[in-house]
Amino acid sequence: MSAAPRGPSVFLGLLPWPEHVQVARALRTETVGGLVLLVAALVALVWANTPWRGSYEALRDVHFGTAALGLDLSVQHWTADGLLTVFFLVAGIELKRELVAGRLRTPATAVLPVVAAVCGMVVPAGIYLATAAAGGGRAGGWAVPMATDIAFALAVLAVLSTHLPTALRAFLLTLAVVDDLGAILVIALFFTSRLNPAALAGAVGALVVFYLLQRFRVRGWWWYVPLAVVIWALMYNGGVHATVAGVAMGLILRCARDQDAGEDASPGERTEHLLRPVSAGVAVPLFALFAAGVSISAPVLGQVFTRPEPLGVVLGLVIGKAVGIFGGTYLAARYTRARLNPDLAWADVFALAVLAGIGFTVALLIGEVAFVDPADTERIKAAVLVGSLLAAGMAAVLVKRRNSIYRRLWEEEHLDEDADGIPDVYQRDTGRPTLPGAAGDG
Template structure:
């Protein structure tokens, strides 16, 4: 029998998560600035040389560039933490209560479907749009929570939990998109090895085995097998996270999922994601490139999809769900608060950059990433202004 989670424990865990993601967001912002300055400086050729330098064994298709190792390897850690958070939220957290979870789930779905439809509409007929429509479906939880912590300090806790729950569901949607859309080829033998290794991981979790020296090699086997199977390697991290036990045994201080989250989330937020951003965000920005973002169909589709699609999708789906009686507004949170959070949802960044790399190549990929960076910057500033205003209103009411 598991130990029930007390309300103050839930709040403490959320506060810890918020602090870690806030710090990670600041480091991520710094890494992005370094990437942009480096790529657009006289040393730009050295940036591209480092990013494209290849190393690793040819066996099992592991001779990858530095950028690919960051994208396929380091981001697997990020997605493992996402998987842990998702499993915990679905089993014992906010998303385990259907009534309470209804609004962020519906809002997240609206925040994925509407941007995708807008991107398809704007870029219709353009080569590459058949996969590029997925770029604006993602919300960057690190940036979003970072902006919220800095500018929305007086917002009710319910508003913050709404954003966190929405981002978790959004991550699940992005995971499904990556798994389905970007599996070009499929190696049955490698997939079978991955399935057996995942089954062994689940069995060891069920038997309460805690030896890290068993789990680390097993996780590496899963990652290599998933990568060799033709499935994007970050899915390995998600699968392992979802198979990790979230209930505590009698006398156990914290579950394996929570323990791993505490240990690995700082490494994910402060190392894995910033290093990925360092080698993903270094796009060349000049007058021509910025002009092309507004005139070329695919980057324009990404820009409009994020800025308009996210706000309309999240706010519109939320209003419709409440009006139809499917969900209820969080206590103490008004529609203007949800509107500000919806603008914050337009910060795509990490997963959007990843999908842009997977969906496109060459100049198209660079322009799409420039659109992601521009949209994320605009959304961050606009959301910050709205959140500061809402914080003042809540402070005055209190």
């Protein structure tokens, strides 16, 4: 007897309980880090637009490090090439976990966020290129508006005091994870300096050692920390942006628990638990402090809307992200027969797509590597700030308009009348937490 045909999956439905717990923990840290990021960016903007701007630039340009190893860098470069490696290491672990046990583990659940993220990168890049071509500008900054800053987006939601359901936040988080991978691939493939084959070969060899240590279950931070530093230094000297090393190590770390060894947490889980607060609360805010200090004078703001390159960035973030993510999600859902959660509407997906236009951290990083001239870099950074603020303002209006619905869904999702630590909605039918895959998670 043939099996009954499988019905359409539910898009943005109730997350399985283990995934709900993992997502909630990650989002909590990212939200706090996002608020710190907002403060750091505000401090940088104020400091760089006061009579004390000289002290800001002097501190930003202080050099230290070991020149013999090619690591005599400015404070700004240490934050961009060093601290952001921690951010991308955590992003790599997130991606590995999604591939092993999350929404990217099967084609059925991966197609929507992957298509949405890819469209959310391609459309902004296309808008930038069209704007640059129409205005006779340079095409080199096409990758700047491709990025989504999950921490900044969550900070906006926290400031608005919204009650966005976990499924919507999880979809945004997955979008950002795929987006981060796309950004690092773009940096590695298109924005490399002169390559040093010997150093790159050394980096690859060290990554192989890193993999073998994981493969043979070798434990002890004293093995991995020095090796990670060596991989980072060789990658930097090899001419590839050093943050690529972070993603590579994150993808190598094992994210599945070894049941035979009785592991309570995998190496990836332990590393993420240790480094996520450092990434969200220290690395990204410090990068913002020394990258977001741009002039917001009338001439610079005027050039944002009159010169093709910065205008392309603004349009890419504000229009390209919204159109790309929403259009990609809608088409993917239609052709995969995914059914939208009946408690939500496509307006909620569009609000999320607009919110993804906040491209602060990675957009600033790509702006620094894509433009060499300081004046161009200043304008591009101003455009990233303007575009991100416009996207945040538009998303705030859209999200607050639906917040009464979000509040009701959030309360239902978190109601725990028997006070056993597990919301009642996860025990409604069986009295046990919903297992992975038991609820349609699109």
